[in-house]
Amino acid sequence: MSTPPDKGDPRRPDARRDLPLLNDRIRDREVRLIGEDGSQLGIVPTRDALQTAREKGLDLFLVQPDANPPVARIMDYGRFKFENEKKARETKKKHHIVDVKEIKMRYKIEDHDYQVKLRAAQKFLNDGDKIKVLTILRGREMQHKDMAMRLMTKFADELKDLGMMDREPKMEGKSVIMILSPLPQRGGGGTTGASTPAAKPAGPSTQGTLATTPAGDENG
Numbered sequence: 001m002s003t004p005p006d007k008g009d010p011r012r013p014d015a016r017r018d019l020p021l022l023n024d025r026i027r028d029r030e031v032r033l034i035g036e037d038g039s040q041l042g043i044v045p046t047r048d049a050l051q052t053a054r055e056k057g058l059d060l061f062l063v064q065p066d067a068n069p070p071v072a073r074i075m076d077y078g079r080f081k082f083e084n085e086k087k088a089r090e091t092k093k094k095h096h097i098v099d100v101k102e103i104k105m106r107y108k109i110e111d112h113d114y115q116v117k118l119r120a121a122q123k124f125l126n127d128g129d130k131i132k133v134l135t136i137l138r139g140r141e142m143q144h145k146d147m148a149m150r151l152m153t154k155f156a157d158e159l160k161d162l163g164m165m166d167r168e169p170k171m172e173g174k175s176v177i178m179i180l181s182p183l184p185q186r187g188g189g190g191t192t193g194a195s196t197p198a199a200k201p202a203g204p205s206t207q208g209t210l211a212t213t214p215a216g217d218e219n220g
Helices: 046-055 077-094 111-126 139-158
Strands: 030-034 040-045 059-064 071-075 100-106 130-136 163-172 175-182
Touching: 030 046, 030 059, 040 046, 046 059, 046 071, 059 077, 071 077, 100 111, 111 130, 111 139, 111 175, 130 139, 130 163, 139 163, 139 175
Parallel strands: 030 071, 100 130
Antiparallel strands: 030 040, 059 071, 130 175, 163 175
């Protein structure tokens, strides 16, 4: 009694399945051949189609492996792959996935740190992302929530040329939270040619401790 052939572990992916059906990997005896210029060359033996492709310095690629007979085309596969990857990158850029970035501040933030936060917010909005801005209040700082509200309003006003307020500043627990979105003309990501406004001074009401870096944990 003969031993059946070992088909391998079905749970283990076969790397060959991910390889393009190209040149010597084509196992069909005959193919419906398309020339490099798109012309229909009829049904021919695969070995003859492969020989024709090699004589032209090109590849034989199965474009419809499930057809009967399979459809193969003579082409420069390297160039074909490059063009497809280029189109995929362009499509990805056009369909920018909006991310929500987080910026944390203390209501008594030093001017230098305020400028850092402001520049980070400008970059996020220019990239087409939303921003969740939090002003953290601790202990007795809760009695100064009006100062935190004014800081958030000021922050949003500084960014009015780039973003709009999706959600006005609101007290939640021990934080004042505000959400900003990029203006519609910038929603696709990237700048539209306008220069990024320079960060403005935070003013005398924004002095104090350092807040966290964008999207990081608070260290102030």
